Every structure is written in C-alpha cells, then in structure tokens.
Amino acid sequence: MIEFSKFTLDNGLRVLVHEDHSTPMVAVNVLYSVGSRDESPKLTGFAHLFEHLMFGGSEHIPNFDDPIQLAGGENNAFTNNDITNYYELMPAENIEIAFWLESDRMLSLNFDKKVLTTQKKVVVEEFKETCLNQPYGDVWHHLAPLAYKKHPYRWPVIGIAPEHVESATMKKVKEFYFNYYRPNNAILVVAGKTTLEEVKILAEKWFAAIPSGKVFQRNLEPEPPQQELRRIEVEAEVPVDALYMAFHIPDRLNKDYYTLDLVSDLLCNGPSSRLYRRLLREQQLFSQIDCYISGNIDPGLLIIEGKPSTDISLEQAEQAIWAELEELKTAEIAVEELEKIKNKAESSLIFSEASVMNKAMNLAFFELMGDPDLINKEGEYYQNISGADILRAANNFLIEKNCSIVRYRAKEVATV
Secondary structure, eight states: OOOOEEEEOTTSOEEEEEEOTTSSEEEEEEEESOOGGGSBTTBTTHHHHHHHHTTSOBSSOSOSHHHHHHTTOEEEEEEOSSOEEEEEEEEGGGHHHHHHHHHHHHHOBOOOHHHHHHHHHHHHHHHIIIIISSTTTTHHHHHHHHHOSSSGGGSOTTOSOHHHHHTOOHHHHHHHHHHHSSGGGEEEEEEESOOHHHHHHHHHHHHTTSOOOOOOOOOOOOOOOOOSOEEEEEEESOSSOEEEEEEEOOOTTSHHHHHHHHHHHHHHSSTTSHIIIIIIIISOOEEEEEEEEOOOSSSOEEEEEEEEOTTOOHHHHHHHHHHHHHHHHHSOOOHHHHHHHHHHHHHHHHHHTSSHHHHHHHHHHHHHTTOTTHHHHHHHHHHTOOHHHHHHHHHHHSSGGGEEEEEEEEOOOOOO
C-alpha cells in the first residue's frame, strides 16, 4: 500500500505527498495537463517544443541544470499525447531548490527570442534524427493518421512536419504558456524523505502567490468506431520489411484497458509468450516481434509489430499473426497461462513503484485521471481478470474492422 496525502492551494495547484523515510532522496514531480492532443493541427509538435523552452531559463534562474547539479541531483522532462512532466531527484536536505526552480518557471518563464530560435533548431534536428534519418522512425506519421481520423492522437508527439515547429512565434509561445502552464492546470507530487508539514510550508512559500489561469475545458472530438480494415504500404530505405498492426482499445479508466494490457503480455512478453514462442522461435517466421499498448488517457491502441524473417513475405507474416489472434478468440486461455501473465503484470507494477521517482510520477498521472489511489488498485484489477474476460476482449477488439496496418517494404538496392 502506497500511502499519500493531498491538499490544494487557493490558486488551484493540487499537491500530493508520499512520505518514505527509508531513502535519503526526495523526488519532486510537476505534471502539466497538456500534451500533443491539445495542439492545433496546423501547429503540431508545440507541446514538445515547449518542454525544451522550459529549460531555457526564467526570471531568476538563467540555467536550470547548474543548481540541480550543485545540489547533487538530476532533472529531466518528457512530453506525450496527454501530458508534459518535469521532475527532479535530489538529496532530501536540498528539497527547497526544486521548489524554487519549478515555481520560478511556472511564474515567469524567460521569453527570449534567442532561446526560442535555439530550441526550435534543437527540436527540428531531433525530428530529423529520430523520424527522417532512422529506419522506421516515421512509423507514427503513417500509423497515427491511419488509425485516427478525428481525434488529435492522429499526429505524433513530435509533430507532423518540422515546418510546424519552425513557424512557432513568440506570440504563440506566450499564449500557450498562459493557457496551460498555470497552477490550476498542474499537479505537484513530492515523494521520499519529507513530511506533509514540510511540503505544505514549501508549497505555500513558493507556489501560493502564482496566479491561477482561466479554467480550461477540453472539447476533443471523439474518434468514431472504425468500421473497416485499413492498410497502407510504405516503400522506404529500411534494412528489412516490417509490419505494424494497430487495434483500437478503450480509454485508460476502462476495465478492458487492463484486460487488453494482459492480452498484449500474453501475445508477446517474454520467450514463453505466444507470438514470440510460436512465430519467432518455432516457425521462424519473424526475426523480431513485439506487442504493446499505447497507454493513452483517451482510447488508444494495441500494437503488434514485427520484422519477417528472410524469404518470408509480409503477406505470410500478417496471415500468421491473424491465425494466432483467431486461436485467442476461440479457445479460453488455460488457468496456468493466465496466472503466469497476471503474476508478471503484478511484478512489473511492484518493480515500477520501487523508486520514489516512479511513485511521484504515477501519483501525478493518476491524480490527473481523478483517482490517485489507482496506484494501489491496479494490481487488484489485473488479478480479477478471468479467462472469459480475455476471450471477450479479444473477440471485441482484435478484429479486422478495428485494425489499421502499415507495411514497410524495403527498397531494392540497385546493383551496378
């Protein structure tokens, strides 16, 4: 059981505290409820750009890394479809430095043209390196708009094109900041060697005076149910052919989310999983195969990806996967196999909650979803899944009309 306390400042900042006096460290995590789904289709990649801008200095702190390193700590951030998350991990005696840093950039970010120009270049180079110059790096540029036609998950977090980031103006930067980087759109979690009383004092001191922003209401267009199999082929300069199959799954709070997470483990988590054991090791149809879920707050995707072995066509590879899915939909899973994947899921949860940093991140994310106690409930959710649940979910979701497929065909190298 992970115990925590919660309070809210007058400006709307939600604060959660998990005390753990077995460690000399403390984690400070600030989650902003803004991700790529909040962008305009004409200005994508902006949430990710803004993550970089938040390290460009604020009114009293020109460089964020120096104070953290001098305090013996580390810091970083990440952006996804749903959130932007910033965190520090440091010796507990230096906890106030993290409060100073995070509050200063929440209150008064440095709107500097030189910083904006520099960070735009950094993000564009990252786009080129990870999407354009890396084999299969552009897969989400093909898969996302194939699977999503309405919802803003239809573009990748890094953006549709570098030109969107390059066109970001200071006016748009300020507008984004004052819309989303307000205390009433943020969640602060402190975990580790601290006390509720200490956090209350520091939160009041460093965050209470920051003015709240306007109440922001999302009106995201829901993705309509997919009614037909979608498939595209991409000829690209990649080492080998590759196959990506994406199935729509329910939102993060739906109980079937957990069922389909177990399904992904059943299919491809470890050497004894079905796709790995049967298609890769025994039949040798694939040189590489994997299955996972996207983990989005709104309805996401279960994805099967694989690279066929030499002399195995994409058509053969896809047919083999469909055969395995048909078996999953017609025969209830054996008790022993189900218990094995349940135990793996529970072990993964326990392992993920071993560090104070992960506890802080998870508490922030679950608070955003409306129930921070999910951190203690998820294990039970997995244990309560039955073989009948697996069978039902497979039949409801792992079907052709709910599937979008991207096939990469490697370009033939011309011989002289």
